[in-house]
Amino acid sequence: MQINPHFLFNTLHAVSALVERDPGGVRRMIARLSELLRHTIESHATDEVPLRDELAFLRRYIEIMEIRFQGRLRVDRNIADDTQDALVPNLILQPIVENALEHGVNRAAGEGQIEIAARRDGERLVLTVRDNGPGLDVQNASGVGLANTRARLEQLYGNRASLELRDAEGGGVLAQITLPYREHA
Amino acid sequence: MPDRMLRVVIVDDELLARQRIEDLLAKEPNVEIIGEARDGNEAVNMIRELRPDLVFLDVQMPGRTGVEVAEELGADALPATIFTTAYERFALKAFDVAAIDYLVKPFDDERFAQALARARKAIATQPAPKHEYLERISVESRGQIRVVPVALIDYITASGPYAELHIGDRTFAIREKMQTLEDKLDPALFFRIHRSAIVRLDRIDTLLHAAGGDYAVRLKDGTELSVSRSRREELEEKVGLER
Numbered sequence: 001m002q003i004n005p006h007f008l009f010n011t012l013h014a015v016s017a018l019v020e021r022d023p024g025g026v027r028r029m030i031a032r033l034s035e036l037l038r039h040t041i042e043s044h045a046t047d048e049v050p051l052r053d054e055l056a057f058l059r060r061y062i063e064i065m066e067i068r069f070q071g072r073l074r075v076d077r078n079i080a081d082d083t084q085d086a087l088v089p090n091l092i093l094q095p096i097v098e099n100a101l102e103h104g105v106n107r108a109a110g111e112g113q114i115e116i117a118a119r120r121d122g123e124r125l126v127l128t129v130r131d132n133g134p135g136l137d138v139q140n141a142s143g144v145g146l147a148n149t150r151a152r153l154e155q156l157y158g159n160r161a162s163l164e165l166r167d168a169e170g171g172g173v174l175a176q177i178t179l180p181y182r183e184h185a
Numbered sequence: 186m187p188d189r190m191l192r193v194v195i196v197d198d199e200l201l202a203r204q205r206i207e208d209l210l211a212k213e214p215n216v217e218i219i220g221e222a223r224d225g226n227e228a229v230n231m232i233r234e235l236r237p238d239l240v241f242l243d244v245q246m247p248g249r250t251g252v253e254v255a256e257e258l259g260a261d262a263l264p265a266t267i268f269t270t271a272y273e274r275f276a277l278k279a280f281d282v283a284a285i286d287y288l289v290k291p292f293d294d295e296r297f298a299q300a301l302a303r304a305r306k307a308i309a310t311q312p313a314p315k316h317e318y319l320e321r322i323s324v325e326s327r328g329q330i331r332v333v334p335v336a337l338i339d340y341i342t343a344s345g346p347y348a349e350l351h352i353g354d355r356t357f358a359i360r361e362k363m364q365t366l367e368d369k370l371d372p373a374l375f376f377r378i379h380r381s382a383i384v385r386l387d388r389i390d391t392l393l394h395a396a397g398g399d400y401a402v403r404l405k406d407g408t409e410l411s412v413s414r415s416r417r418e419e420l421e422e423k424v425g426l427e428r
Contacts, residue, residue, distance in 0.1 A: 006245060009271035010199065013290035017205035070200045106198055106247045107224075 003040055004098065008033075014068045025067055032060045040091070047156065048087040050184070051118060051125075055079065058093050058116070065101055069112065073105060078117040085183045086118075086125045089156055095149050096129045096163075096175050104131025104173055113172075120181055127177040135167045146175075153179065191305065194220045194235060196228040196251065197243035197269065202290065206241050206269075209297050225249025229257050237264050239304050241288075244270040255284075265308050267300050318371035324350060324357035333357065335374075339388045339404060341366060343381040351408075376423050378402060378412045386423055 011033055018026045039057055055077075066073050097114065105112030113132040118125065146163060153161040161179040168174035193216055197203045203221050210216045220235050222228040225248045232240060232254075240263075244251040251270075255263050260283060268287040285307050286300040323332050337352050343363050350357045367377045377383045384402065391403040400412040402420075412420060 006271050009290055010202070013205065013271060013292075014199070014201040016291040017201040017208070020208065021204070068199060068201060072200070103247065 003037065004095075007098065011064055011068065018067075029064055029067055032064045035060050036064070046090045049090045050084065051079075051086045051088050051127075052084040054088050054090070054093055055116075057091065058097065061094050062097065069101075069105070072110075072112055073101075074111055074113045076113070076115045078115060080119045082120050083118040083125060086120070087182045087184065088125070088127070088179070089152055092149065092152070092177065093127065093129070095146060096127075096177070099146055100129050100131040100133075100173065100175065104133025107133045108172075121178075123181055125179050125181045127179075129175045130168050130172055132172040135171060136165060136173055149177075153177070189215065189309070191216045191239050191308065192219045192235070192237045193217065194222065194228075194231055194237040194240045194264075196222045196225075196231075196240060196246070196254070198223055198246045199243075202243065202269070206297075209294060210301075213301065225251070225254045228254045232258060232264065233262065238308050239265045239267070239285075241267050241269055244268055245272070265304050265311075267304055319366075319369040322350065322359060322361075324359050326357060331357075335370065338375075339385055339406065340408065340410065341383040342410075353406075376416075376420060378410060378416055378420055380413065382410045384410060389424060392421070392424070392426070 011029065015026050015029050015033075018029070036057070039060075062075050066075070093116070097116065100114055101112070105114060108131070115128075115130045117128045117130075120126075146165075150163050153163055157179055161177070164176050164178075166174055166176075193210060195203050195206050195218060197206075207218060210218060219237055220231045222231045224246050228240075228242065228246075228251075229249070242251040242254060249257070251268055255266060263283070265285050266283075268284045269290055269292075270287060271290045285304045288296065288300055318335075320335055321332050322335060322338075323330050325331075333350065333352065339351050339353070341348050341350055341363070343349075344358060346362065347358065347360050348363055348366055350359060363377070363380070363383065367375075367383060370383065374385060374387075375383050376386055384404065388404045388406075389402050390405045393401040393403055393409065395401065398414070400414065400417050401409050402412060403409050
């Protein structure tokens with residue numbers, strides 16, 4: 001994955017802002033950021049990883065964002081047990097969550113919420129990221145920022161995988177990735 | 186001369202980014218943060234309403250970007266602006282809209298101080314903000330409120346604690362103090378010649394010297410009004426009389 005330069009520099013700026021106010025938080029952010037950078041530097045050759053690894057990576061990213069949002073972000077996870085070993089494209093979820101934060105949570109009135117869910121649907125794995133922002137009509141409706149993600153899914157799975165964004169019931173946007181369910185042989 | 190008080194608005198979608206600037210400004214003398222906005226639309230409204238001297242304006246925000254905020258406000262309504270950006274690619278565009286400076290995040294304290302000094306300098310050389318003078322006065326006349334353009338007033342006299350406007354051959358009592366009126370009227374047009382009188386300068390016809398040093402003006406309609414000794418010299422300057 002290419003690390004988003006905005007994410008990198010804004011995170012460093014947040015670190016800079018917290019130096020005096022919260023030294024412990026600063027050290028946590030530096031540790032998490034280093035882990036993310038290490039992961040992206042070392043893992044470029046890997047196409048697919050078990051979902052549990054992908055979620056572990058995502059947790060580090062989310063911890064950084066929780067500090068940046070300073071209590072205005074709540075993340076819920078709803079991961080079915082039988083999906084933990086499923087293979088997913090390496091670093092597939094982070095851009096989806098980033099998109100949800102930028103276009104959804106950032107514009108939500110009050111506390112921003114994200115729900116990350118994974119479930120198995122027969123021969124398919126379904127990953128969803130839902131935010132509580134204003135919905136699709138005022139945000140990037142076509143998900144142009146997610147073009148890379150679509151291209152990657154197509155390259156790995158052809159027409160057996162998809163990424164869709166739609167208005168979620170009860171508000172916000174639901175991003176859904178569907179791909180063939182597979183585990184390591 | 187001490188720096189004049191800077192009234193500052195901070196615009197950034199990220200709380201910590203706003204705090205970073207708050208913390209830096211807290212160490213500076215003569216700075217007052219009068220508002221903070223979280224997105225571009227809020228920024229446009231706040232800047233229009235509060236008319237700050239200086240704005241720290243984030244470029245990348247949801248909704249309207251900082252550059253779009255600047256374009257929406259236009260060159261006339263845009264205060265001195267320091268753009269902040271996490272990604273230099275946007276900075277060049279920021280300079281197209283006449284930024285004082287731009288700060289690339291993260292920035293150090295010294296670079297921030299440099300930008301602020303640059304802003305102070307630019308603001309100090311700006312013409313002083315134009316004072317808005319009174320253009321209309323409302324008066325009560327026969328139970329109705331009438332609005333009188335200031336341009337019609339010939340002179341004003343004290344009446345108890347308040348004042349009377351003289352317009353042609355009519356007189357209107359108003360509930361304003363002479364001092365308030367003196368402050369609110371454009372000094373290029375009106376002059377307080379006495380504790381009890383303000384005249385419109387272009388209504389003066391003659392300066393009258395009486396024996397014993399008394400001094401008065403005669404207006405074009407024939408009205409004569411006394412001039413205080415203490416105001417005489419300034420009045421002569423106002424009407425272009427060299428002493």
